[in-house]
Amino acid sequence: MAPTREQQHWMYRNMVTSRKFEEAIAGIYFEGKTPVFSMADGPIPGEMHLSDGQEPVAVGVCAHLNAGDVVTATHRPHHQAIAKGVDLDKMAAEIFGKKSGLSGGRGGHMHLFDADVNFACSGIIAQGMGPAVGAALSRKMQNKPGVAVAFVGEGAVNQGGWHEAMNLAATWNLPFVCVIEDNAWGISVSKEDSTAISNNAERASAYGMPGVRIADNDPYAIFEAAGEAISRAREGKGPSLIEVETYRLAGHFMGDAEGYRPEGEKDALFEKDPIPKMRANMLADGMASVAELDTIEAEAAARVETAIKFARESADPAPEDALTSVFA
Amino acid sequence: MNKPNERKLTIARAMAEAVAQEMRVDPSVFVMGEDIGKLGGVYGNTRGLLEEFGAERIRDTPISETAFIGAAVGAAQDGMRPVVELMFVDFFGVCFDAIYNLMAKNIYFSGGNFKVPMVLMTSTGGGYSDAGQHSQCLYGTFAHLPGMKVVCPSNAYDAKGLMTAAMRDDSPVVYMYHKSLQGMGWLATEPGATVHTPEESYTLEIGKAKVAREGSDVTIVSVGMGVHHALKAAAQLEEKGTSAEVVDLVSLVPLDRDTIRKSVAKTGRLIVVDEDYMSYGVSGEVIASVTEHDISVLKAAPKRVAYPDVPIPFARVMEQYCLPNPDKIVAAFDGMNAA
Ligand SMILES: Cc1ncc(C[n+]2csc(CCOP(=O)(O)OP(=O)(O)O)c2C)c(N)n1
Numbered sequence: 001m002a003p004t005r006e007q008q009h010w011m012y013r014n015m016v017t018s019r020k021f022e023e024a025i026a027g028i029y030f031e032g033k034t035p036v037f038s039m040a041d042g043p044i045p046g047e048m049h050l051s052d053g054q055e056p057v058a059v060g061v062c063a064h065l066n067a068g069d070v071v072t073a074t075h076r077p078h079h080q081a082i083a084k085g086v087d088l089d090k091m092a093a094e095i096f097g098k099k100s101g102l103s104g105g106r107g108g109h110m111h112l113f114d115a116d117v118n119f120a121c122s123g124i125i126a127q128g129m130g131p132a133v134g135a136a137l138s139r140k141m142q143n144k145p146g147v148a149v150a151f152v153g154e155g156a157v158n159q160g161g162w163h164e165a166m167n168l169a170a171t172w173n174l175p176f177v178c179v180i181e182d183n184a185w186g187i188s189v190s191k192e193d194s195t196a197i198s199n200n201a202e203r204a205s206a207y208g209m210p211g212v213r214i215a216d217n218d219p220y221a222i223f224e225a226a227g228e229a230i231s232r233a234r235e236g237k238g239p240s241l242i243e244v245e246t247y248r249l250a251g252h253f254m255g256d257a258e259g260y261r262p263e264g265e266k267d268a269l270f271e272k273d274p275i276p277k278m279r280a281n282m283l284a285d286g287m288a289s290v291a292e293l294d295t296i297e298a299e300a301a302a303r304v305e306t307a308i309k310f311a312r313e314s315a316d317p318a319p320e321d322a323l324t325s326v327f328a
Numbered sequence: 329m330n331k332p333n334e335r336k337l338t339i340a341r342a343m344a345e346a347v348a349q350e351m352r353v354d355p356s357v358f359v360m361g362e363d364i365g366k367l368g369g370v371y372g373n374t375r376g377l378l379e380e381f382g383a384e385r386i387r388d389t390p391i392s393e394t395a396f397i398g399a400a401v402g403a404a405q406d407g408m409r410p411v412v413e414l415m416f417v418d419f420f421g422v423c424f425d426a427i428y429n430l431m432a433k434n435i436y437f438s439g440g441n442f443k444v445p446m447v448l449m450t451s452t453g454g455g456y457s458d459a460g461q462h463s464q465c466l467y468g469t470f471a472h473l474p475g476m477k478v479v480c481p482s483n484a485y486d487a488k489g490l491m492t493a494a495m496r497d498d499s500p501v502v503y504m505y506h507k508s509l510q511g512m513g514w515l516a517t518e519p520g521a522t523v524h525t526p527e528e529s530y531t532l533e534i535g536k537a538k539v540a541r542e543g544s545d546v547t548i549v550s551v552g553m554g555v556h557h558a559l560k561a562a563a564q565l566e567e568k569g570t571s572a573e574v575v576d577l578v579s580l581v582p583l584d585r586d587t588i589r590k591s592v593a594k595t596g597r598l599i600v601v602d603e604d605y606m607s608y609g610v611s612g613e614v615i616a617s618v619t620e621h622d623i624s625v626l627k628a629a630p631k632r633v634a635y636p637d638v639p640i641p642f643a644r645v646m647e648q649y650c651l652p653n654p655d656k657i658v659a660a661f662d663g664m665n666a667a
Contacts, residue, residue, distance in 0.1 A: 038516040040456035045644055047458055097457065097643030108459045108642025123461040124419060125391045158390035161422060186391055188367035194390035255514050260366045319649030322641045 003223045007063050008278075008287050009296065011219055014062070015055035015275055017300040018079040021088070022050045022250070024308050025078075025095065029254050037255055043312070044096055046108055051079035053217070053249030056274045057181045058083035060222025061149060061242075064230040070118040070135040070148035072128030075110045076181075077121045080151050086114040088303060092311035100314040104321060118146075126156035129165035129178065136174035136239075147175040147233040154243070155186030157200050166241070170207040175233035178241050179226070183248035188260035204241040211241040217274050220281075247272060337525040338511020340372035342484035343449070346491035347374070347411060349529040351381055354409065357495055358385040360396050361413030361449075370415055371451055372512040373505070393423035397448065401430045404446040409495055414450040417466045417504065431500045432475030447494045449503040452480075453553055453603060455651055456507070456515055460639040463647070467551065467602065468609025470502050471580040477501045477534055478580040482509065482555040483523045486578055489532030497534065506552040506603075518556045535582035539591065543573035546661055547591040549614050550601035551577040554652055557633075558601050561657035570661065580610060585617040589625075592618050596627035599660050601652050606634035631660040 003011060025044065032042030039046060051058070054076070062083035065071065073080040081091055087102070094101030095109045102114055110123035118135070122128050132150035139146045156162050157180060169176040180200055184191050192198070204211025210229070214221045222244055229240035247269045251258050258266065282288040288296075337345070351357045359374055365388035368375030378386040389396040393414060400410035414420060420427060427448065434444050454463025471478045477499055481487035487505065494501035509521035540555055541562050548558040555576045562572035573591050577584065592598045598618055600611040611632040618630065633652045641647050 036516070037514055038456070039458070039514050040516060040644075045457035046642060047462070094642075097645075101643075105643030105646060106460075106639075106641045108457065110461065111459055111642070123459070124422065127422070155391045158392045158395075159422065160392070160394050186362070187370070188363045189365075189388045189390070193388060316645045317643050319645045322646035322650050323636060323638055326638050 001224055001227050002220060003063065005287050007223070008282055009292070011059040011063055011223070012278055012282065012288070012293065013296045013300055014059045014083045015219070015278065016297050017303055018055045018058065018082045019052060019275055020301050020304040021078060021082060021307070022052050024304050026050060026254065028308070039255065048109060048254040049076040049252065050250035050254065051076050053247035053269065053274065054181050054183060055079045056217050056219035056222055057151070057179060057244045057246050060219050061179055061226040063223055064227050065147070065149065067117045068146045070132060070146060072132040072148070072150045073112070073119065073121045074125070074128060074151060074153060074156070075123040076153070077110070077112050081112050081114070081119055084119045085117045086112060086119050087116070088307040089310040090114070092307040093314045096311040096314070097316070098311055098314035099317040099321070100310070104325070105317045106325060126152055126159035126162040128152060129162050133165045133169045133174060133176055136169065136176040137172060140172070140174055145234070147177060147230055149177045149179060151179050151181060153186065154180050154182035154184070154191050154195065154200060156180070157203065158195060166207045169239040170209050173236070173238040175236070176239040177226070177229045177233055178239070180241070180243040181246050182243050183246050185248060185252065187252045199243065201241055201243045209239050209241060211243070213243045213245070215245050217244065217246045217272065219274065219278055247274070249273065334524045335527060336522050337484045337488070338517065338522050339481060339484045339487040339505055340369070340375070340510050340512050342488035342525050343373040343491050343505070344375050344377060346488045346529070347495070348377060348380060350492060350495045351377070351385065356407060356409045357411065358387065358408060359411045359413070360387045360389050360400060362389055362391060362415050364388060364413050369413065371505070371507065371510045373449070373510070374413070393419060394426050397423050398426035398430060400446045401426060401434060401444060404444045404500070405434060405442045409445045411447045411449065411495060414448060416462050417450040417452050418461050418464045420466065427476070428473045432473055435499060436475060443498040444500045445498045447491070447501050447503050449505065451507050451510070452504045453506040453508055454640050454647060457642055457644050457647060459642040463640040465604040465635070467504065467580055467604040470504070471610060471613070475500070476581065478504065479534055479578065480504045480506070480552045480580060481578065482552055482576050483521045484525045485523050486532055488525050489530050490534065490578070492529055493531040493534050496531065501534065504552070508553050518553065520556045520559065532578070535579045535584060537578055537584035537587040538576045539573060539587070540576040541572070541574040543571040543595065545571045545595055546597035546599060546664070547573045547575060547588070547595045548599045548601060548657060549575045549577065549588055551580060551610065552603070554601040554603055557652055557654050557657060560654035564654060564658050565661060583613065583617065585621070588614060588617050589621055593622070593625045596625060597664060598626065598630040599657060599664070600630065600632050600634070601657055602632070602634040603652055604635060605637050606632060607637050609634070628664045631664055633657050633660050
């Protein structure tokens with residue numbers, strides 16, 4: 001099932017929005033952090049894990065989801081949040097730690113929560129798995145529609161919690177899909193040096209569920225595989241596993257010199273940047289005109305600019321707000 | 329501005345040096361953890377080790393804390409002396425069984441027939457907007473559970489001596505280092521943590537507190553980063569004519585209650601500074617050490633400057649509002665006198 005013209009436009013729009021958002025954040029992040037880099041300083045303090053290059057995974061999967069479906073994300077959540085329809089103004093404001101942010105500045109970039117579109121994060125590796133499986137269980141028990149998708153990095157597959165959640169989802173036949181974004185690196189440790197097998201989709205067989213691996217960060221193949229997995233889940237046929245070979249075009253976090261990467265690896269990845277690639281594909285396939293794509297790009301840029309402006313101009317929380325929202 | 333014969337090291341470098349020196353003389357010492365090899369540790373505290381000792385003894389692990397901390401327990405019981413890193417103390421959640429049910433209990437369960445000579449080093453602390461899963465201290469959580477020693481250096485001299493002592497200890501030692509003291513590439517460092525550190529190997533006794541500054545009117549007890557807040561507060565108090573004594577606990581387990589009591593017996597006033605959550609933690613324990621022993625030495629009710637009992641927020645204004653700082657310590661002293 002290939003994406004329709006409309007779906008392709010949606011995918012491209014979200015990929016571009018995500019990239020422009022990351023570019024905007026990257027531009028601002030170093031404000032106040034020079035000449036001596038200190039993570040504590042500037043308008044966006046703290047760690048910053050950008051998703052440049054990994055956009056095809058988010059859009060290929062989220063193209064099949066609606067606001068009622070559940071997504072859990074990781075410490076690298078911006079592309080998934082955008083594709084899931086998290087409010088971009090409030091998301092930007094949260095990343096700036098503003099009162100108008102999704103959580104009033106309590107969560108920041110690693111803890112984006114948007115109840116309106118059922119989106120949640122955890123900065124602890126693999127810990128989105130349990131909550132996604134639980135949401136799937138809840139839908140089943142309440143006989144409510146919807147599927148739950150947990151996005152994780154390939155590093156998460158080596159956590160005990162990942163395996164426990166996979167077994168639970170399969171044993172209880174839940175409407176759950178695990179999507180592994182394999183960017184080949186967990187900070188400085190390569191997948192090769194840390195993982196016993198190279199194709200994590202094979203692990204699905206240990207839990208009696210279908211597993212596929214998508215090569216080359218291909219948005220169309222991701223769309224297809226995710227469509228199949230999500231339909232299965234919606235039809236009550238149980239969980240699936242998808243691993244996508246994707247590219248981390250940014251450092252692990254901002255400020256990462258990436259000295260651990262083999263020489264030339266990064267340049268080769270930029271050659272395979274999925275955004276110009278999809279643009280070229282759509283043009284070649286007659287799925288969009290140059291004018292349409294230019295418009296999408298301009299609109300995405302404007303949307304990001306509005307969100308960043310909203311974030312910058314929003315007020316800080318009151319300091320004592322820190323003491324509220326602990327209990328419901 | 330080094331004086332002659334002075335060699336200032338960051339805590340990160342002091343830790344790495346201690347480990348390297350011990351590895352040169354003890355083949356049973358090895359290091360495991362995430363990003364401790366090629367990267368030299370997210371906090372720089374294993375820098376240079378892979379180059380000197382190779383991948384057999386300096387092991388980058390998968391993101392599998394339960395497995396490699398559990399493995400350290402097994403290796404320690406079998407004659408090795410592992411040094412393992414839990415990158416942020418906050419991550420204890422995924423692997424605490426290996427820590428408190430295995431590492432901390434196997435000596436006891438075996439009636440002392442097994443030794444568990446391992447060091448679990450882990451980073452603590454916030455103040456740089458890393459939010460509630462990457463900024464906690466959790467000193468009280470670890471110190472509460474019997475069976476593991478817990479140390480927490482406030483400067484590089486102590487850091488080196490404690491690390492060497494920890495590696496030579498036949499019991500498990502949790503080595504908690506504060507990110508704002510560490511001296512690494514991505515976060516500003518409290519200058520007071522970077523101090524003269526002798527080149528040769530030496531140990532610091534685990535379980536022994538230090539008087540970091542002598543005084544006569546009030547005792548300020550703290551650990552790690554809090555010691556530096558306390559010293560700054562003491563300087564402010566001095567300008568107002570108050571002489572504050574600062575006790576650096578250095579170790580949380582065993583807790584050097586004698587040094588605390590002796591100081592408070594002298595000053596009659598006690599303020600405890602703790603970046604960990606206020607309730608059920610180090611601050612209450614320190615106060616109980618005094619009040620249970622001899623309440624008559626106190627001229628005023630003790631005070632705590634600790635993290636309020638809420639998760640740590642991301643936004644700078646909210647986080648800074650919650651964190652201990654010198655002004656809060658001075659205010660605590662003023663409140664004590666007003667009362
Ligand atoms: C349980 C746990 N251990 C370690 C970390 C520190 N950490 C944060 S991101 C990361 C690498 C994660 O790699 P991967 O899951 O592949 O995701 P990527 O960063 O490549 O997107 C690590 C080790 C953590 N957040 N949680």
